[in-house]
Amino acid sequence: xxxxxxxxxxxxxxxxxxxxxxxxxxxxxxxxxxxxxxxxxxxxxxxxxxxxxxxxxxxxxxxxxxxxxxxxxxxxxxxxxxxxxxxxxxxxxxxxxxxxxxxxxxxxxxxxxxxxxxxxxxxxxxxxxxxxxxxxxxxxxxxxxxxxxxxxxxxxxxxxxxxxxxxxxxxxxxxxxxxxxxxxxxxxxxxxxxxxxxxxxxxxxxxxxxxxxxxxxxxxxxxxxxxxxxxxxxxxxxxxxxxxxxxxxxxxxxxxxxxxxxxxxxxxxxxxxxxxxxxxxxxxxxxxxxxxxxxxxxxxxxxxxxxxxxxxxxxxxxxxxxxxxxxxxxxxxxxxxxxxxxxxxxxxxxxxxxxxxxxxxxxxxxxxxxxxxxxxxxxxxxxxxxxxxxxxxxxxxxxxxxxxx
Amino acid sequence: xxxxxxxxxxxxxxxxxxxxxxxxxxxxxxxxxxxxxxxxxxxxxxxxxxxxxxxxxxxxxxxxxxxxxxxxxxxxxxxxxxxxxxxxxxxxxxxxxxxxxxxxxxxxxxxxxxxxxxxxxxxxxxxxxxxxxxxxxxxxxxxxxxxxxxxxxxxxxxxxxxxxxxxxxxxxxxxxxxxxxxxxxxxxxxxxxxxxxxxxxxxxxxxxxxxxxxxxxxxxxxxxxxxxxxxxxxxxxxxxxxxxxxxxxxxxxxxxxxxxxxxxxxxxxxxxxxxxxxxxxxxxxxxxxxxxxxxxxxxxxxxxxxxxxxxxxxxxxxxxxxxxxxxxxxxxxxxxxxxxxxxxxxxxxxxxxxxxxxxxxxxxxxxxxxxxxxxxxxxxxxxxxxxxxxxxxxxxxxxxxxxxx
Numbered sequence: 001x002x003x004x005x006x007x008x009x010x011x012x013x014x015x016x017x018x019x020x021x022x023x024x025x026x027x028x029x030x031x032x033x034x035x036x037x038x039x040x041x042x043x044x045x046x047x048x049x050x051x052x053x054x055x056x057x058x059x060x061x062x063x064x065x066x067x068x069x070x071x072x073x074x075x076x077x078x079x080x081x082x083x084x085x086x087x088x089x090x091x092x093x094x095x096x097x098x099x100x101x102x103x104x105x106x107x108x109x110x111x112x113x114x115x116x117x118x119x120x121x122x123x124x125x126x127x128x129x130x131x132x133x134x135x136x137x138x139x140x141x142x143x144x145x146x147x148x149x150x151x152x153x154x155x156x157x158x159x160x161x162x163x164x165x166x167x168x169x170x171x172x173x174x175x176x177x178x179x180x181x182x183x184x185x186x187x188x189x190x191x192x193x194x195x196x197x198x199x200x201x202x203x204x205x206x207x208x209x210x211x212x213x214x215x216x217x218x219x220x221x222x223x224x225x226x227x228x229x230x231x232x233x234x235x236x237x238x239x240x241x242x243x244x245x246x247x248x249x250x251x252x253x254x255x256x257x258x259x260x261x262x263x264x265x266x267x268x269x270x271x272x273x274x275x276x277x278x279x280x281x282x283x284x285x286x287x288x289x290x291x292x293x294x295x296x297x298x299x300x301x302x303x304x305x306x307x308x309x310x311x312x313x314x315x316x317x318x319x320x321x322x323x324x325x326x327x328x329x330x331x332x333x334x335x336x337x338x339x340x341x342x343x344x345x346x347x348x349x350x351x352x353x354x355x356x357x358x359x360x361x362x363x364x365x366x367x368x369x370x371x372x373x374x375x376x377x378x379x380x381x382x383x384x385x386x387x388x389x390x391x392x393x394x395x396x397x398x399x400x401x402x403x404x405x
Numbered sequence: 406x407x408x409x410x411x412x413x414x415x416x417x418x419x420x421x422x423x424x425x426x427x428x429x430x431x432x433x434x435x436x437x438x439x440x441x442x443x444x445x446x447x448x449x450x451x452x453x454x455x456x457x458x459x460x461x462x463x464x465x466x467x468x469x470x471x472x473x474x475x476x477x478x479x480x481x482x483x484x485x486x487x488x489x490x491x492x493x494x495x496x497x498x499x500x501x502x503x504x505x506x507x508x509x510x511x512x513x514x515x516x517x518x519x520x521x522x523x524x525x526x527x528x529x530x531x532x533x534x535x536x537x538x539x540x541x542x543x544x545x546x547x548x549x550x551x552x553x554x555x556x557x558x559x560x561x562x563x564x565x566x567x568x569x570x571x572x573x574x575x576x577x578x579x580x581x582x583x584x585x586x587x588x589x590x591x592x593x594x595x596x597x598x599x600x601x602x603x604x605x606x607x608x609x610x611x612x613x614x615x616x617x618x619x620x621x622x623x624x625x626x627x628x629x630x631x632x633x634x635x636x637x638x639x640x641x642x643x644x645x646x647x648x649x650x651x652x653x654x655x656x657x658x659x660x661x662x663x664x665x666x667x668x669x670x671x672x673x674x675x676x677x678x679x680x681x682x683x684x685x686x687x688x689x690x691x692x693x694x695x696x697x698x699x700x701x702x703x704x705x706x707x708x709x710x711x712x713x714x715x716x717x718x719x720x721x722x723x724x725x726x727x728x729x730x731x732x733x734x735x736x737x738x739x740x741x742x743x744x745x746x747x748x749x750x751x752x753x754x755x756x757x758x759x760x761x762x763x764x765x766x767x768x769x770x771x772x773x774x775x776x777x778x779x780x781x782x783x784x785x786x787x788x789x790x791x792x793x794x795x796x797x798x799x800x801x802x803x804x805x806x807x808x809x810x
Contacts, residue, residue, distance in 0.1 A: 016461035048483055054488060058423035061488035069484035070476045076455055079474035085441050094473050098503055099548050143504050181445035247525060 003125075003166040004034040005224075007135065007157030011079050012231035016084075017271040022172065022231055023084035026130050030090050036126040037164060039135040039157035040081045042073025063108035067137075067147045071096070074134035074153075082132045092130040095120060097137040100238045102156070104138030104146045111138050111146035113155065113218075133160060151212025154265035158215045162222035169224050172238075172369070176230035178203070178210050180402035181255045181332035188403045191235075191391060192253055194349050196243040199253050200226075202379045206343040216240070225261035243347050251355055252346040252400040255393050259340045259386055261291055261308040263371065266324070268331030271303040275328045275377065277303065282327050286320075288313045289318045292341070292374045302331075306355040306372055308383065311337065319356065340389040344396060346356060356380050362399040368392050408530075408571040409439040410629075412540065412562030415449035417636035419481050421489075427577065427636055428489035431535050435495050436803070440530040442569060444540040444562035445486045447478025447514035452541075468485030468513035472542075472552045479558075485617050487537045493654055497535040500525060502550070503705065507561070509543030509551045516551035517541050518560065518623075519678060521568040524763025549683040563620045567627035569799035574629050575642075576616065582643035583608070583615050585807035586660045590798045593808045597658055598641070599647040604658050605631075607784045611748040612663035621645070648752050656760055657751040657805035660798050664745045666696055666713040668777065669722060670738045671729070676708040680733045684710065687732050691725075693718045697746070697786060698797045707736075714795055716742065745794040746774065748786040749801060761785050767804040773797050 006029065008022045022038075029036045050069050054061050078094035085092035096266040101119055104111035124131045135153025138146040139187075146157050154171060161169035178200070195203075197220035204213045210228055219226045219240065229237025248255070269275055276295060283290055291308045300303065305328075309317065314337065317324060321333050349355050359380055363370060368391065372383035384392055397403045411434070413427045419443050427443075435441045455474050459466050477791035483499035490497035505525055509516035529536045539559025543551040553560050559576060583605070586594040600608075602625035609618045617632055624631045624645065634642025652658070674680055681700060688695055696713045703709065710733075714722065719742065722729060747768075754760050764785055769773060773796065777788035789797055802808040 017460055019462060053421055053481070053485055057424060057485055057488050062491060065484045065488045065491070065499060067484075068487070068501075069481050072481040072484075073691040075480055076458070076474050076477040079470045080458055081476075082463055082473070083462050083470045086467060086470070087463040094470060096473075096550075099550075145501075146506075 002034050003164050004029045005037050005157055005161035005164065005166040005169040006172060007037070007039040007153060007169065008041065008081070008172045008231060009174070010041045010171050012045070013040055013043040013081065015039070016080070018231070019077070019080050020084045020087070023081055023088055024104055025172065025231070026085055027088045027090045030130055037121060037133060037160050037166070038081060039133050039153055040077045041135050041153040041161060042076060043077050043191065043371075046076070064144065067108045068145055070147050071134065071137040071145055075082045078132045078134045082130075084380060085130045085132070090130050091128055092132060093124050094134075096134045098143065098286075099137040102138045104140060104148070106140045106144060106146065108146055110149035113138060113148065113159045116159060118163055121164065121216065136350040138260050151215060154212050154215035155218055158224055158226070161185065161224045162218065165357045166224065167331060168331050169219065170227045170229060172229060172231040173178065173210070174231065175210065176233050176235060177228050178208065178254070181393050181397050182257065185257070185390045186403050189397060190402055190404055192238050194244070194247060195238060195240045195253060196247055197240060198243065198378055199241045199345050199347055200308065202343070202345045202376065203254050204257050206341065206379065206381060207256040208254070214296065228334045248348050248351045249344060251348040251352045252344045252402065253348070255396045255400070256343045256345060257340055257389055257393050257400060260311055261339065261341055261385060262311045263306055263336035263339050264313045265304060265306040265334040265377040266328065266330035267304050267334060267335070268302045269305055269328045271297050271301055274309050275303065276305060279324070279328050282324065286316065288316065292372055292383065294372045305344075307374070307404055308339070308341065336371070338386040339383050340386045340392070341381050341383050342389070342392045342396065343379055344400065347378050349378050359396060362395050363392055366391055366395045407439050408442065408569050409434045410442050410444070410562055410566035410569065410571040410574040411577060412444040412558060412574065413446065413486070413577045414501055414558065414579070415446045415451070416427075417577050418445055418486065419449040421485070423636070424482070424485050425489045425492070427485055428493055430636070431490055432493045432495045437533055442526060442536045442538060442565050442571070443486060444538050444558055444565060445479060445482045446540050446558040448482050450463070451478040451481070460547060467494060469549065472513045472550055475538065475552050476542040476550055482537045483537045487535075490535045490537070495535050496533055497537060499537040499539075502540045503544040503548065504750070505538065506756050507543045507551070510664065511545045511549060511551065514585050515554035516562045517601055518543060518553065523568055526569065537620050543736060556620060559617050559620035560623055563623045563629055563631065566629045567623065569803060571629065573632060574624065575632045575634060577634060577636040579636065580615065580633070581638050581640060582633050583613065583659070585658065585712060586798050586802050587662065590662070591808050594802060595807055595809055597643050599644045599646065599649070599652060600646060602785055603648065603650055604652075604752055605645045607748070607750045607781065608659055608661050611746065611784065611786060612661040613659065613751065622794050653753050653756045655751060656753040656757045657749045657807065659750050660801045660805070661748045661750060662794055662798050663747055664794060665716055666744065666746055667716045667719045668711055668713050668741035668744050668788060670709060670711040670739040670741070671733065671735035672709050672739065673707045674710055674733045676702050676706055680708065684729070684733050687729065691721065693721065697777055697788065699777045699779065704757060713744070713746065713777070741776070744788050745789040745791045745797070746786050746788050747794070747801065747803065748784055749796045750784045752783050754783050754785075763804055764801060767800050768797055771796055771800045775801070
């Protein structure tokens, strides 16, 4: 018998009516003869409400107790979802993470899943039940309660799908699929019917917010077909699977943008081996994630190094700029905070040449100046001035045919 | 090292400020050198909020899922309480029922505690931690989550105190102790400094609402000294212990009243052996709890039987009155819904005679007619017309010196 994993996010279970609506989708799959496991997030706003109570007591409360607190949201929503399934006529049962031994490491607030005991789930399947599982939460070998961090419920759903060898993992959300560009910028952006894991990963890490990177990595690792679809509209969403030939026929699948980064340029560093290593070791030690890195050497034999970091990390860097400069003998440091990273993503790039020059030309035609460039096998990213974000995204959607007429 | 068990009800943890206030009491006991285990209820209103969500989906949802839902309230409050203790400078750790294997039977929504594994609690004590435990909840041998029903958090606290052989179990609440009469009726009713388990049980079962019968039975069984005291004022409460000599010096400890019962009188039943047995077996089968029972035989050899039941059970009895009458050949049935049961409770009755006549005289002096009488070793209950409730309670407080001047 085939197994379908489903996941409903906070807005999809944000009220009793919405829970019943979500349950009706689970019941429909069960009535089609599938065994159904449903992962549920906390009702929208609930986790924030709980953490606000914690902040009122101690914003620096221990991560262990914050996790004990945060799981209360899913503890409630799974029970409500199971009740709704039963109300709609299908037997159901809810389990929290401890009950199915959703084993994680002990990294409170950002734990990683290690294993799942599927005994109770299989038994419930045998009894004809829809199984409802609390997303976001885990339990350590010592019985300590953990949470998986942001986007954790997606990861729970995918991990369950992998452990149960599900045919598909459907991620129900408040959008009806993955779009070729942010619809707030390109209202007629096309919905993408199919994507590879690799593309989805590049998109997630370059600004698309539909799925969290970790859940996509998990799906790719265990080859779980993912579908992103709407809780509120009844139509097919976006399928995310291994790369298939058809995907390569599309040169560029999506244009993403990210305005949350800032640019740091260290000018006049000595161009000797080990300079970059020193710099980025220094930043890694401070837990600062660097995204793009560009280095070029001037005529005087001195190198300029530019990199981008999250804007939230910039104050720390500015405060320690002397240490940063002296670590690599830089002469000056320049910051750029009003920047945007625009990326074109597509497995089709592997097979089609000339994508980069089409991208640069399209931007140049609109008078958009490119500040940094970085490329991977299936992605080209350009840093531009923030003011040109919308213009650039629209120009690239036109260039690669990603908006409908 | 001495162990103190504490319990804070919903109003005592109803806001972050109140949680910090409650935590300060736990921290104070820890600073006195005690090992402290704190049982916490859900924040006031939270359990009702959750069950209202359930009702919006299915008021007849399965008890198992209602329990899964209801425990979310304590899951949150224990974490907040542990954070508050740590914020105040004492290490703390919270555990839900599953984590300490608070084993119950599988009677969802009204489970009974079977055993507790104190390993984690002892270990945390050894680490100098205040241990915070979720009240109201339990777990079965199969890992199913249960709740203990109304008043369940008191029972959790007493069970922990018994399992850990605590020196005392302090029940913090929104009143500062047990009063000799309801202060809404007798504003100057005296606070009772000490009570026996037996008295507290009689009081609880005859209308006093401070403690739930089950928790007092548990305390009596394991001889756990209980103290009822205020979360909001810093003064001694009421100690509830085994009977001691001093208690007997007080003839009557408290006057309670209960207006939630109704009276049923079956007239002209045949006075043959087995009549009462038939009647009350019939009611027991229907899960109707009978409180007082009075039978007397008239001159004609026919008996009248009166009994009281919860008013909420009366509609069922009225609907089935024909079956009820014919079960014991009664001629008529008469109902009394506007009644009040007034009880005088005190272990002193064992040593002092004449309490009953003092009670009847005091009521007669105020023109209060007595409809039914029932007595136990330490309690005398009279059923009167409801309109005389306040008058009777005040008259008896005067008679037995239970109100201050």
